[in-house]
Amino acid sequence: MxxxxxxxxxxxxxxxxxxxxxxxxxxxxxxxPSSSPVAVQSSAPAPPPVTTTSSQPAAPPASAGKVVVxxxxxxxxxxxxPQEINRKVPAGRGQTKPCNTTGTSTNAGxxxxxxxxxxxxxxxxxxxxxxxxVVYTRSDDTGAGPCxxxxxxxxxxxxxxAVVSIHADGSTSASAHGFHVAxxxxxxxxxxGEPSLKLARTVRDxxxxxxxxxxxxxxxxxxxxxxxxxxxxxxxxxxxxxxxGNMRNAEEAAQMSSASGRGKYAEAITQAIESYLGAS
Numbered sequence: 001m002x003x004x005x006x007x008x009x010x011x012x013x014x015x016x017x018x019x020x021x022x023x024x025x026x027x028x029x030x031x032x033p034s035s036s037p038v039a040v041q042s043s044a045p046a047p048p049p050v051t052t053t054s055s056q057p058a059a060p061p062a063s064a065g066k067v068v069v070x071x072x073x074x075x076x077x078x079x080x081x082p083q084e085i086n087r088k089v090p091a092g093r094g095q096t097k098p099c100n101t102t103g104t105s106t107n108a109g110x111x112x113x114x115x116x117x118x119x120x121x122x123x124x125x126x127x128x129x130x131x132x133x134v135v136y137t138r139s140d141d142t143g144a145g146p147c148x149x150x151x152x153x154x155x156x157x158x159x160x161x162a163v164v165s166i167h168a169d170g171s172t173s174a175s176a177h178g179f180h181v182a183x184x185x186x187x188x189x190x191x192x193g194e195p196s197l198k199l200a201r202t203v204r205d206x207x208x209x210x211x212x213x214x215x216x217x218x219x220x221x222x223x224x225x226x227x228x229x230x231x232x233x234x235x236x237x238x239x240x241x242x243x244x245g246n247m248r249n250a251e252e253a254a255q256m257s258s259a260s261g262r263g264k265y266a267e268a269i270t271q272a273i274e275s276y277l278g279a280s
Contacts, residue, residue, distance in 0.1 A: 063277035064131030069155040071137040071165035071231065072120035074103035074113035081144035089149045092188065092233025099147035104170025106253035115256050116166045117141040119244070122266035123166075127273060135160065152234035162199055162276055163239035164269065165231055168247045168256060171217060177249040178215035178222075179207055182241040184232035185225035195238035199276050203240055206272035210264065218243070238280075242269065 078085045079102045091097040103112035117138075124134040135158045137151045146154075155163040183200040187193040204222040208214065214222030226232060232239050244265050245252035255261030 063274050065133070066161040066277050067133045067135065067158050068124075068127055068273055068277070069135045069137065069158050069160040069163040069237070070120045070124050071151050071155070071163065072113070072116035072141075073165060073167040074101060074111075074116065075138055075143050075145060076111070076113050076117075076141040077144040078102045078113070084144050085147075087147075089147045089230070090234065091148065091228070091230035092184075093227060095228065095230075095233075097148060097230050100145050104168065104247050106247045106257060107250075108253070108257070110247075110253070110257045112168045112170070112247060113141055115168055115244075115247075115262065118262050119266045119269065120166050122263060123164075123270045123273070126266070126270040130274065132274075132277070148230035149234055152231045152239075155239060156234075156236045158237075160237045160239075161280065162273055163231075163235055163237050164199075164203070164273060165239070165241040166269070167241060167243050168245060169218070169243045170248055171246045172248060173217065173246075174248055174250065176215075176217040176246050177252055178213040178217075178246070179242065179244050180215040180219040180222055180224045181207075182219070182224045182226045182229060182232065182243065184229065184235070184239070185227060188233060189236055191236055191238050192232070195280070196232075196235075196240060198280070199238045200240045202276040202279075203242055203269065203272040206275060207242075207268050210268035210271075212245070212265075212268065215243070217246075238276075 078100055085098060085100040085102075087099050088096040089099050103116075105111045117140075120136065124136065128134050135154065137146060137154050151165070181200045181204045183196045184192040187196070200223055204214070208222065215224075218224055226241075229241060232241060245256065247253050247256060255264070
């Protein structure tokens with residue numbers, strides 16, 4: 001399912017030219033006595049200065065016109081469609097996996113699928129406002145799927161400059177916390193090599209810069225090389241998967257459950273994508 005938003009830049013032009021003049025017949029000057037000079041003062045005021053404004057449009061951002069696929073993990077109707085989400089689909093590297101899963105939730109019951117959808121929507125709106133074409137793998141939070149192989153296909157068909165899958169983890173250890181960014185390794189194609197690794201590092205560095213801690217229990221320094229994630233294995237575009245934190249950790253669960261917390265995640269992910277596109 002695809003939602004495209006665009007915000008073309010206006011062309012601002014302006015030219016102001018102001019002039020002043022006077023007309024009419026000249027009146028005869030009276031004869032002056034020879035002992036005093038004749039003084040003549042022009043009746044026409046001096047014209048005001050001519051002002052102009054530049055007609056050159058502002059340069060568009062380097063990322064304008066590029067394509068980003070946002071993949072909010074899971075879906076709100078998955079739990080009600082077990083036959084659909086449990087069927088096996090290709091997962092790359094000769095593997096098969098279930099079509100999708102229900103995802104996790106906080107101990108209070110706030111679901112991962114709602115968190116990922118809300119964050120993806122905020123990121124998408126911010127990117128579209130910068131002239132970036134945004135494609136979503138799902139357009140609501142009430143359906144089932146799409147399957148993981150289809151999500152990869154959506155990014156490939158869109159010829160995305162970047163694919164970012166948004167998730168949250170569900171470690172049973174309440175003390176486990178922090179985000180990590182997964183990428184496909186060893187790479188199966190050129191896009192899974194340096195482009196995906198560069199995207200992963202950019203997302204990691206930007207989230208760190210926004211104050212998010214890297215994972216204490218998965219990966220190393222916020223990065224996780226994975227060979228088992230279908231959405232990454234099947235991608236032919238630069239792609240990463242962001243696990244924003246542990247929903248079973250009380251502090252991170254509170255942040256993910258709040259609008260302000262989700263906004264902070266969305267702002268950092270948006271900034272990371274813009275930085276990657278501008279540098280690629």
